[in-house]
Amino acid sequence: MMATTCRNLIVVLGDQLNTKLAMFDGVDKQKDFIWMAEVTEESTKIPVHKVRSVYFLSAMRHFKEHLESEGYRVHYTKLDDKDNEQCFSKELERALKKLEPEKVILIEPGEWQIKQDLIKLLDHYGQPYEMRKDNGFLCSIEEFADYAKGRKQLRMEFFYREMRKRYQVLMKEDEPEAGQWNFDKSNRGSFDKSGPEKLPVFGRYEPDSVTREVIELIEQTFPDNPGSLGHFDWPVTYAQARKTLDQFIEAGLPDFGTYQDAMWTNEAFLYHSRLSAALNVRLIGPLEVIQAVEEAYKQGKASIEATEGYIRQILGWREYIRGMYWLFMPEWKAWNALEAKEPLPELYWTGDTKMHCLSQCVGQTLEYGYAHHIQRLMVTGLFSLLLGVKPQEIHEWYLAVYLDAVEWVELPNTLGMSQFVDGGKLASKPYVATGNYIKKMSNYCSKCEFDPKESKKEGACPFTTFYWDFLLRHEETLKPNNRMRLQLRNLERLNTGDRAAISRKANEYREALQKGAL
Ligand code: FAD
Ligand code: SF4
Numbered sequence: 443m444m445a446t447t448c449r450n451l452i453v454v455l456g457d458q459l460n461t462k463l464a465m466f467d468g469v470d471k472q473k474d475f476i477w478m479a480e481v482t483e484e485s486t487k488i489p490v491h492k493v494r495s496v497y498f499l500s501a502m503r504h505f506k507e508h509l510e511s512e513g514y515r516v517h518y519t520k521l522d523d524k525d526n527e528q529c530f531s532k533e534l535e536r537a538l539k540k541l542e543p544e545k546v547i548l549i550e551p552g553e554w555q556i557k558q559d560l561i562k563l564l565d566h567y568g569q570p571y572e573m574r575k576d577n578g579f580l581c582s583i584e585e586f587a588d589y590a591k592g593r594k595q596l597r598m599e600f601f602y603r604e605m606r607k608r609y610q611v612l613m614k615e616d617e618p619e620a621g622q623w624n625f626d627k628s629n630r631g632s633f634d635k636s637g638p639e640k641l642p643v644f645g646r647y648e649p650d651s652v653t654r655e656v657i658e659l660i661e662q663t664f665p666d667n668p669g670s671l672g673h674f675d676w677p678v679t680y681a682q683a684r685k686t687l688d689q690f691i692e693a694g695l696p697d698f699g700t701y702q703d704a705m706w707t708n709e710a711f712l713y714h715s716r717l718s719a720a721l722n723v724r725l726i727g728p729l730e731v732i733q734a735v736e737e738a739y740k741q742g743k744a745s746i747e748a749t750e751g752y753i754r755q756i757l758g759w760r761e762y763i764r765g766m767y768w769l770f771m772p773e774w775k776a777w778n779a780l781e782a783k784e785p786l787p788e789l790y791w792t793g794d795t796k797m798h799c800l801s802q803c804v805g806q807t808l809e810y811g812y813a814h815h816i817q818r819l820m821v822t823g824l825f826s827l828l829l830g831v832k833p834q835e836i837h838e839w840y841l842a843v844y845l846d847a848v849e850w851v852e853l854p855n856t857l858g859m860s861q862f863v864d865g866g867k868l869a870s871k872p873y874v875a876t877g878n879y880i881k882k883m884s885n886y887c888s889k890c891e892f893d894p895k896e897s898k899k900e901g902a903c904p905f906t907t908f909y910w911d912f913l914l915r916h917e918e919t920l921k922p923n924n925r926m927r928l929q930l931r932n933l934e935r936l937n938t939g940d941r942a943a944i945s946r947k948a949n950e951y952r953e954a955l956q957k958g959a960l
Pocket of ligand 2: 876893904906
């Protein structure tokens with residue numbers, strides 16, 4: 443029988459599934475216990491997509507099996523254990539009472555609120571503990587805060603260059619590989635009328651017995667949560683994440699650069715790597731991914747445009763987003779620079795809309811728990827921004843429906859990059875466009891009853907109508923922003939009649955949305 447005396451209790455949260463993380467440093471397998479718990483709270487605070495719940499639980503259970511096979515002692519509560527209090531802090535308290543550890547060892551949680559709750563609980567309980575730095579990122583919270591000090595603007599690009607130099611990634615001594623820091627301009631291709639040629643299929647895994655059991659459990663426990671589980675095939679172990687990376691390098695990376703921003707009807711994944719969830723629960727580390735991709739470039743398997751385009755997402759955006767989250771939390775959650783106040787339209791939960799682009803992106807999200815970056819930013823995010831949806835509602839939607847959603851990465855992307863609630867701390871201007879952008883980047887409009895060129899007449903594209911309506915409503919607020927100058931100059935060309943017609947059409951569409959008739 444397993445001894446229950448416990449020297450240190452090592453806390454492993456659902457997004458900390460890697461023994462290279464600092465809480466594992468110095469663990470004595472005979473004396474210490476690893477603590478992990480599944481709680482319904484995680485799926486009900488906001489009712490989350492079933493795929494997300496299955497992903498976390500399946501990855502946790504596989505990690506537990508791995509730990510036990512390595513000889514660790516694991517105190518693990520399953521979702522359906524009869525004593526489970528279904529609340530994270532109550533479960534930890536129960537383990538503290540039972541095991542009476544001398545010390546609790548943990549790393550900084552990824553989410554601001556969880557960090558506060560944990561500190562409060564451990565202090566209240568009088569429990570000695572050691573909260574270590576999270577060593578799973580390439581830039582620590584303190585290093586980012588130092589970088590930010592004294593800078594008026596915190597744009598990703600300059601941070602990214604520092605990271606390239608620091609980690610000597612795609613560098614020739616002090617100069618960027620191929621003489622250029624950023625190949626973004628080559629990352630904006632779209633498909634011609636015939637669409638993408640044979641798309642790669644990789645990183646898909648038939649659910650094993652552990653995942654199948656979790657699928658059944660989630661279906662039974664949260665039957666009314668959003669999303670379907672019909673296609674669950676995500677990498678849930680390190681071995682699967684690594685295989686996905688290797689297959690992506692062979693099959694996806696060569697075209698990733700060109701078609702990074704492209705969209706196509708009924709094609710959810712195109713050339714994207716599908717690695718975000720595995721990275722976020724830490725099955726695989728960012729440096730391993732970056733180095734493998736750089737190595738592929740050195741071996742001539744991918745162009746500089748594709749390689750730099752991919753590495754920028756992880757070494758640049760992902761680290762920058764995390765730094766920004768910790769710099770501006772908890773204030774970020776309360777900001778609303780554009781005073782957005784519309785409710786989130788019901789179509790975000792059903793995909794039931796005449797707007798083909800939205801029905802595709804929401805439909806695919808409900809089906810897979812996945813949409814790629816431009817679908818999130820320039821379709822679902824854009825529509826919410828143009829319409830003026832309350833920040834808290836759209837934030838909760840993104841947190842609920844994506845399999846890779848964890849607050850430190852979701853919140854800055856949604857509230858900062860997409861909804862501009864911070865008035866420009868993250869993005870230099872609101873990402874606003876008419877339906878013509880969607881037409882350029884996809885074939886969605888060719889299957890839609892609306893016309894992306896039209897803003898006020900019958901059949902006007904709601905994106906185009908709301909784009910002009912957005913500029914009209916925020917003209918004064920946006921005037922001081924130099925980067926909006928061109929768009930506002932075009933607005934000035936509209937006469938009074940045009941302006942009134944746009945506002946009328948926007949109101950008509952707002953009413954239709956409320957009735958579920960758009
Ligand atoms: P790929 O396109 O193959 O990109 C490779 C990797 O780069 C991703 O796996 C991811 O780790 C990283 N990456 C790319 N873009 C970003 C970014 N903007 N911020 C941080 N990392 C990035 N990503 C999440 O991981 N979780 C979220 O909850 C999340 N919410 C988002 C909300 C909005 C409104 C927007 C616009 C973006 C959001 N993103 C989020 C970023 C991005 O959309 C996803 O990381 C990406 O679509 C995941 O798919 P992939 O793994 O196939 O990525
Ligand atoms: Fe979307 Fe407008 Fe294009 Fe229809 S016409 S698919 S609503 S952008």
